Amino acid sequence: MHVYEPYNLCSMKQFIVQQRVSSAKELNAMKDFLQVNQLPADDLHLDNSILLTYYNADDALMGTGGLELYGSNALLRSLAVSPELRGQQLGKQIVNDLLQQARQTGIQEIYLLTETAFYFFQKLGFTEVQRDQVPDVIKSSSEFTHMCPSTAQVMKLVLV
DSSP, X not given: OEEEOOTTOGGGTOOEEEEEOOSHHHHHHHHHHHHHTTOOOTTOXXXXXXXXXXXXXXXXXXXXXXXXXXXXXXEEEEEEXXXXXXXXXXXXXXXXXXXXXXXXXTOOEEEEEESSOHHHHHHTTOEEEOGGGSOHHHHTSHIIIIISOXXXXXXXXXXX
């Protein structure tokens, strides 16, 4: 478990604590948070996934992120930050934590779909790719097949 004091939050005296989702109760809390933030959540599961949640000192869920693991590839999804903390670097921290987890797991490439955060992910090193360049195992995920629209942009990051 990691404790962060995100930038620009010092006056709020608010600490953000990361935890890995490991129970059905934690998974349901994450799903509820994602739905409130208008992101798909029905197909999230604990198997072959790394799911992270971030809570403040009041035990309120403030952010989430996840990786679905497919061999040496992963699908980044479920990145959400509570509206009051957007722009405070928590989203960037969540992605960095997920990338660290991916490296420790031996992941070589990470893919994602986005309709609204293209430039955010581009700043973090992701590049746009065409759907036909995505490995079949990722294209067969529920995120690709029916959770995200075909208009969503596909991005990739190669881990070195």
